[in-house]
Amino acid sequence: MKLDLGGHAFGHAAERPDGRRYLLSIDLARAAGILLIVATHCWPDIPWTEAETGLMPLFFRSSTVMLVFISGFMFNYITRQSDQPISHYVTKRITRIWSAYLVVSAPILFVIFFVHRRADVWPWVYEMPLTAEVAVFLITGKHIAYLWYIPAISLFILLSACFRFVDRRNLYAWAIPLSAVAAILLGRDSLYGVYSTLGKAIFILPSYLIGMCFSNYYVGNGYRVGRLPTLVCLFLVTTISTAYFFWSRFDVHLLWIQKVCLVILLIRFFDDQGEGVLFGDALRKIAVLAFPIYFLHGYAINLLRLAYGDAALLALVGNTLAARIGYLLAKIVVVTALSIGMCALVQLIAGQRRSRYLIGA
Secondary structure (H helix, E strand, C coil), X not given: CCCCCCCCCCCCEEECXXXXXXXXXXXXXXXXXXXXXXXXXXXXXXXXXXXXXXXXXXXXXXXXXXXXXXXXXXXXXXXXXXXCCHHHHHHHHHHHHHHHHHHHHHHHHHHHXXXXXXXXXXXXHHHCCHHHHXXXXXXXXXXXXXXXXXXXXXXXXXXXXXXXHHHXXXXXXXXXXXXXXXXXXXXXXXXXXXXXXXXXXXXXXXXHHHHHHHHHHHHHCCCCCCHHHHHHHHHHHHHHHHHHHHCCCCCHHHHHHHXXXXXXXXXXXXXXXXXXXXXXXXXXHHHHCHHHHHHHHHHHHHHHHHHCCHXXXXXXXXXXXXXXXXXXXXXXXXXXXXXXXXXXXXXXXXXXXXXXXXXXX
């Protein structure tokens, strides 16, 4: 079914045992977001041409903000319907995230300290005592590059009371534009060293705030995305993508806006498609395991690197553009499946209750 711009398609929001609604559209958008993140970390190993490499930010730059947006959405959705103090939300979330973060980080930290040091780390880090080195890696997520998201989103969780203040006072008209200007002007890496997490948090802040604001709108609009937001997002995605395609000097820091609009369009698409979406069962499974897939997909990618080289494998079938695109899609599927398999193994050994604190699910 094509995307209906009439604004009549209701979101799928079934009742849950705890009284909240299960938001299928949000779950499927989360699955799409984690698949895009997996793709973001798969494509660099493939031998693209220089022109193709230059276009990759259009598809993959700032893909993490899709999960940031959904995190902001769910923060508002959960806390607005809960009668528990905000401290309970903070404690529960931080405990689960950081217990899994520490467990997943342990193997790579061991390798970094005792087997092979990372070359792309600030030299002064290795001059510090071991405990201080560990602290720096965990605070910055530098041990596995994409894990910067964990300390950054943890900072938002710790500031939940401030975000709830913004929501209760309806300060979005001020907070979103100011934070968006800061994100665009400063970019993702405005601060370095142990402060790099703060710089990244500033960059993703508007995406989180937009997710919070959208949550209120979505629920108030009958669990659906209306016609006006759909048209605005279509316009922004088209305009920003076209500008980047034709203007090589286009500021890549604007691409976070493209990704935020993209996730809203995905939610609208899933509102329209509902239960009939293609590969719906697989996407629901991925959505449930999005957190451990995020944690584990780096290990899956490195396992594949040890097994074979992408360029050598592509050479066997002919290194055409169609082959490279097909290979990327296949690699996304394999990495995701490996991540789910590792998750299933941990759940089998430790049990699903304990695995929440080991890998996040």
